[in-house]
Amino acid sequence: MLFSLFYSKILLFGEYGIIKDSKGLSIPYNFYKGALKVDENPDETAIKSNESLGSFAEYLQQLQEDQPELVQFDIETLKADISKGMYFDSTIPQGYGVGSSGALVASIYDKYASDKITILENLTREKLLTLKQVFAQMESFFHGKSSGLDPLNSYLSLPILINSKDNIEAAGIPSQSKEGKGAVFLLDSGMVGETAPLVNLFMENLKQEGFRKMLKDKFVKHTDACVEDFMKGDVKSLFSNIKQLSHVVLDNFKPMIPKQFHNLWKEGIDTGAYYLKLCGSGGGGYILGFTEDIDKARTALKNHNLEVVYTF
Structure with a gap:
């Protein structure tokens, strides 16, 4: 059986904010990838993944019964392949x-959805939104509540600009500068993050008026500005807004930042050597960093692994 490869993604801007209609920008990250696979002699990881796929298949069967107009799958073939030992073979770290x-x-979706929307057709806004809806329902199996953006990015392997909940588009981002010293990087926290509890905490916080006001007046405002600056290639304004955003996250999203990184986060803001922000829901995994001088950032963060993902 031949299966396609799908890549990881990085949500540069918009984590948590897109739940409340902020802008967002997601880019594919081809360093990590995964594909469905069947092995003669599966190892423990493969067996675990296969069991998880079994539960996922049951969930998808229920999903198509509950929402027949949204999506249909070839469940029989999916279950038959799972019984042959199919699993998801992936280098993408979980909880990162x-x-x-x-x-x-x-x-x-690519392998088993009936009447699927393919990446080869003209991807109208309606088709993108339909895909996003389908993917949100599918991915909810793993996270409790999903925007559907991660699978959409992986499926299309294109940068996606989120203007609002109902307005998304495949986007061209400014090309990278080979000579530039500015960079976006991933910082490995060395621990795994759990998405569902942190998203639940965020939803609880939204019940407080003060938190909602901070989100609208500061978090969403700076997130939107960062997206606009990045798309325009206005690096000076971008770093001014990232600094503010980093500050807002440190002040208001502490539970999402692993404790041992609180000081490092503040040092970046104070020195200007780098600015940190959440990568996904936080709590561990990767932390996203932005710097105007990657050498400075490497020196300041010399005890940590940095992976550069984009250069200015």
């Missing part, structure tokens, strides 16, 4: 905010 479940969802 780079879309491990998104790539899995994209691969299942």
Whole structure:
């Protein structure tokens, strides 16, 4: 059986904010990838993944019964393949905010959805929104509540600009500068993050008026500005807004930042050597960093692994 490869993603801007209609920008990250696979002699990881796919298949069967107009799958073939030992073979680290479940969802849709929307057709806004809706329902199996963006990014392998909940488009982002010192990087926290509890905490916080006001007046405002600056290639304004955003996150999203990184986060803001922000829901996994001078950032963060994902 031949299966397609699907890549990880990085949500540059918009984590949590897109739940409340902020802008967002998601880019594919081809360093990590995954594909469905069948092995003669599966290892423990493969067996675990296969069991998880079994539960996922049951969930998808229920989903198509509950929402027949939304999506239909070839459940029989899916279950038959799972019984042959099919699993998701992936280098994408789980709980790291780079879309491990998104790539899995994209691969299942690609292989087993009936009347699927393909990446080869003219992707109108309606088709993108339909895909996003389908993927949100599918990925909810893993996270409790999903925007559907991770699988969408993985499926299309294109940058996606989120203007609002109902307005998304495949986007061209400014090309990278080979000579530039500015960079976006991933910082490995060395621990796994759990998405569902943190999203639940965020939803609880939204019940407080003060938190909602901060979100609208500060978090969403700076997130939107960062997206606009990035798309325009206005690096000076971008770093001014990222600094503000980093500050807002440190002040208001502390539970989403692993404790041992609180000081490091503040040092970046104080020195200007780098600015940190959440990568996905936080709580561990990767932390996203922005710097105007990657050498400075490497020196300041010399005890940590940095992976550069984009250069200015």
